[in-house]
Amino acid sequence: MNRELWAYELGRIGWPALVGPPLALLAMTSLGALAAATGNAPQVNRILSASLDVFPLVAGIAAANAVSGDAAIELQLSLPTPFRLTVLRRLALAVGWTATLALAAGLALGVTHRLVWPTSLAAGQLIWLVPVAWMTGLGAVLTLGLRGVAIGSGLAGVVWVVEASLSSFFESSPERAGLWLFLRFTPDQSTAWYWNRLELAAFAVALVVLACWLLGHTERLLHHES
Amino acid sequence: LDALLGVWRYEFWMQFRRPATWIAIGLGGLVVGGGLLLQALPSTPNEVRTPPRLVGTIAYGLNVFLPIIYGILLADRLPRDRWLHTDELLASYPVGLGRRLWGKYLGASVATMIPVALVHTALVGVAAVYIRDGRLIGLVPAAFGAIVLPGLLFVGAFSIVCTEVLWVPLYSILFIGYWFWGNVVSPSMMPTLSCSPLQPMGGYAQAAFFGDPNGCFDPDQHVIVSAVQGWESIVLLLGCAALAMLVGQAYMAWHAARR
Numbered sequence: 492m493n494r495e496l497w498a499y500e501l502g503r504i505g506w507p508a509l510v511g512p513p514l515a516l517l518a519m520t521s522l523g524a525l526a527a528a529t530g531n532a533p534q535v536n537r538i539l540s541a542s543l544d545v546f547p548l549v550a551g552i553a554a555a556n557a558v559s560g561d562a563a564i565e566l567q568l569s570l571p572t573p574f575r576l577t578v579l580r581r582l583a584l585a586v587g588w589t590a591t592l593a594l595a596a597g598l599a600l601g602v603t604h605r606l607v608w609p610t611s612l613a614a615g616q617l618i619w620l621v622p623v624a625w626m627t628g629l630g631a632v633l634t635l636g637l638r639g640v641a642i643g644s645g646l647a648g649v650v651w652v653v654e655a656s657l658s659s660f661f662e663s664s665p666e667r668a669g670l671w672l673f674l675r676f677t678p679d680q681s682t683a684w685y686w687n688r689l690e691l692a693a694f695a696v697a698l699v700v701l702a703c704w705l706l707g708h709t710e711r712l713l714h715h716e717s
Numbered sequence: 718l719d720a721l722l723g724v725w726r727y728e729f730w731m732q733f734r735r736p737a738t739w740i741a742i743g744l745g746g747l748v749v750g751g752g753l754l755l756q757a758l759p760s761t762p763n764e765v766r767t768p769p770r771l772v773g774t775i776a777y778g779l780n781v782f783l784p785i786i787y788g789i790l791l792a793d794r795l796p797r798d799r800w801l802h803t804d805e806l807l808a809s810y811p812v813g814l815g816r817r818l819w820g821k822y823l824g825a826s827v828a829t830m831i832p833v834a835l836v837h838t839a840l841v842g843v844a845a846v847y848i849r850d851g852r853l854i855g856l857v858p859a860a861f862g863a864i865v866l867p868g869l870l871f872v873g874a875f876s877i878v879c880t881e882v883l884w885v886p887l888y889s890i891l892f893i894g895y896w897f898w899g900n901v902v903s904p905s906m907m908p909t910l911s912c913s914p915l916q917p918m919g920g921y922a923q924a925a926f927f928g929d930p931n932g933c934f935d936p937d938q939h940v941i942v943s944a945v946q947g948w949e950s951i952v953l954l955l956g957c958a959a960l961a962m963l964v965g966q967a968y969m970a971w972h973a974a975r976r
Contacts, residue, residue, distance in 0.1 A: 507884035514887075515894060522898075525908045538907045549890050556886040639737040641793060642744075644886070645786035648893040649745050652782060656901045660752065 496572075500580050504557075508585055511553065512592040515545045540600060540607045543619040544673055546593040548651045551626035553585035555634040555643035558702065560712060568709055575706040586627050593619040608676040621691045622672040626651065628698025635705035670694075720812040724820025725827075728794070732828035739832055741786045746779075746836035753778040754840060758847055768852045769860075773927025775840050776860040780918045781901060783833050784872045788892050791876040792885050794825050814973060818877070818966050826873040833869065834861055863926050863947070864919035867954040871917045872896075874958035878965025881972075903932075914950035915957070921950035 519542035526534040558578050561567045567574045594616060600606040601615045608618065629650060634643025654661075654672045661671035665683070668674055674687045705711060732738055757774040759766050766774075798804040807817060838857050845853040872892075880888050899910040900918040912933035914921050920933050925947025934941040 507887050511887050511890045515890060518894065518898075522907050529908060531908070534907055541907075545894060548893055552886050552889050552893070637740055637744075639740070641737045641790050642741040644889050645741045645789040646744060646748075648785045648789065648889065649748060649782045651893065652785060652897055652901065653749065655897060656781065657752070 497580065497584070500577075500584055504581065504584060508553065508556075509588055511549050512546065512589045515549055516542055516592060516596060519545060536605045536607050539605050542596060543593060543600070544622070544655060546589055546596075546619050547622035547626040547672060548648070550586050550589045550623045551630035551647035551651060552644050553589060554582055554627040554630035555640055555647055557581040557585045558631045558634050558706065559640035559643070564712055568712070574712065575703060578706055579703070582627070582631065586623065590620070590623055593623060609678060610676045614676075617688045618676070621688045621695065624695035625672060625691050625698065628695045628702060631702035632698050632705065635702055635711065638711060721816045721820050724812065724817055725824040728821045728824025729828045730824075732790070732794070732825040733831065735790075738790055738829055741790060742783060742829070742832040742836060745783055745786045746832075746839070749779070749782045750836065750840050754843060754847075758844060766848075767928065768850055768856055769927045770929050771844055771848070772841055772853055772856040772860045773864060773923045773929050774931075775844060776837060776864040776927075777919060777923045777929070777931055779833075779837055779840065780865055780868055783836065784868055784917070785893055785896055787829050787833060787869055788872040788876040788896070789889050790829050791825055791873050792880050792888050792892070794821055794880075795877055796880050796885055808973065814970055815966050818969065819962065822873060822877045822962060825877070826870060829873075830866070830869055833865065837861055837865065860927065863922040863951065867922070867951045867958075868917035868919050871954045871958045874961040874965075878961055878968075881965060881969060914946065914953050916950075917954055919950070922947045925950075 519538060523535045523538040523542075526532070526538055558581075561574075561577075564574075567577060597606075597616050597619055598612065601612040606615055606618075608615075610618070626647060630643055630647040633646050634640050637643065637646075651672075658671075658673070661667045661674070668683070669687055669690045671687065672691065674684060676684045753775060757766075757771055757778060798807060808814075837860075838854070841853050841857050841860075845851055876888070876892065879892075883891070896917075898907075900916055902909045902911050904912055910916060912920060916933075920931050921942055923929050923931055924934050924942040925944050928941070930941050
């Protein structure tokens, strides 16, 4: 592991890339505080718990941008370090930071008993971990497959809104529920929830593998839209 | 005015010929179009939906998703000038900052609206064939103009000017988060601008002019939202768009003067 390379990539992406997750968390916490201040106390825990649903969006957009090529792509492709490795390093930095904050938020919600879906502390981390991995893979595949960061970000955003808003559509059949990022844990249907997490995790791995495969195609990388 | 039209024309064709504009909105329309039609079309032969209500429902449903892609497609227009290092060259031209900014906004916005309008027309066309009522197509311009257009101009203005100060991916995250919170989230779940006249999805215009309570208004009331309230919402959205552009223009002029 080359520490200098990691430090360089961190400096290259800069603070704007790192400010997204805390800002999203701050927005949800502010909404919770607003609900409490306006006498809607029952909403507070629901809003704070829903903050875990925002991290997959952040990860999807971060991934779509992390894989969107390089200003000196021809130079990158001529270096002994494979460009795929460089992009995976960027992806790990962007999504790793999001996952770290999601873990902190998940643990804080679990420890303070504010999480409205009653899972164990460890299983509760699957609420955000699997969707973050899934959206990371999706954002990367869309950007690489369709050769445009605007297409990747836009479609990843639409998929997140579809997942977050169409609960009745996904709840209407077990097949659809398997694709739902925001299926909620209930004690009487815990097996279905764990299966959902497992299916989505397998899907996420497949998406990341596909993204890695796409990153190996030099001619595709050279023709990204600016 | 000639200069404004010139910038408009250039920005329009640049965005119109951009493959991402067509691929992203076309795929977005495909992803949500089928489900939207299933929801909008009558599910039983006895269920009656008036043509205005049906066209309004399709426009409103499309407005949940496509403005996200629309906003992101416009968000990189201003930073692109910086990435390509053409901003200083453009600043040396006799055409002023205001005309360049407004020309970019209007040209890129109108070009990106065209595929959105085509997706809307195609979905209404499918609905017209399904219920065998050609009047639906005639209602498309009204539904697009009242429900979709104000929201797109609102989103377009913020997408163009906010990226002058915000990094594009950060803007994308904040914009999608705002869009979901300010349009889709129910007021019963958290404090939100959803179901208010400032909802850019056009809930007020849809309820006022197309008679669909869209989950925000009580369907048992005889008059859900008055036409005046519908117009108020449209004017408010257009006013916010103009205000965002003017503030953005003032900031850019201030920034340019400091160089």
